[in-house]
Amino acid sequence: GESVGLHLPTLSVQEGDNSIINCAYSNSASDYFIWYKQESGKGPQFIIDIRSNMDKRQGQRVTVLLNKTVKHLSLQIAATQPGDSAVYFCAEIYQGAQKLVFGQGTRLTINP
């Protein structure tokens, strides 16, 4: 069945460095891919999405890359800050479906 997974459960980076969080997906029919950030005790926060006909999209300090050939999605965070510490997870949705398929999440830790 369809699944969205993450390569690494935890990621530690130095403050100021760039972070790259990866995600693999299996449903080639997905229309959109979304990245969420979830801080402890809070609901998931929408960060950025990308349509399946795009391969790159940039937001404020974040870039999402989509490689449909290998069914891989990544989130790049530039100049990581302490406030970026959270669990990040990807999700996908395909045409006609109402529900998102979520990955398990990667915990990003920022070292001072």
Next chain:
Amino acid sequence: DVKVTQSSRYLVKRTGEKVFLECVQDMDHENMFWYRQDPGLGLRLIYFSYDVKMKEKGDIPEGYSVSREKKERFSLILESASTNQTSMYLCAIRPTGTGGGQYFGPGTRLTVT
């Protein structure tokens, strides 16, 4: 900005009690969702609604029901709470005409003793 509010941040109930979790949105969106989130299991869809009085089962509807009498409010009901329903409950909305991203409320941490 999309705003989703949930009635309680923390809730403690006893086994067998009837529990109501409320979700309210302020932008007239059709699509609303209820999830639960558990360590190691991620987010799982319980029910969703795409209009007033309309509802669809998600992946884990057993032990739950929902109500949507008004567009802005989507309620999750635990008819007889059990300890295995201790979880974080998250409401989400999906704005009409957007790519598919859902916007979540702050969550309700429910403990059933």
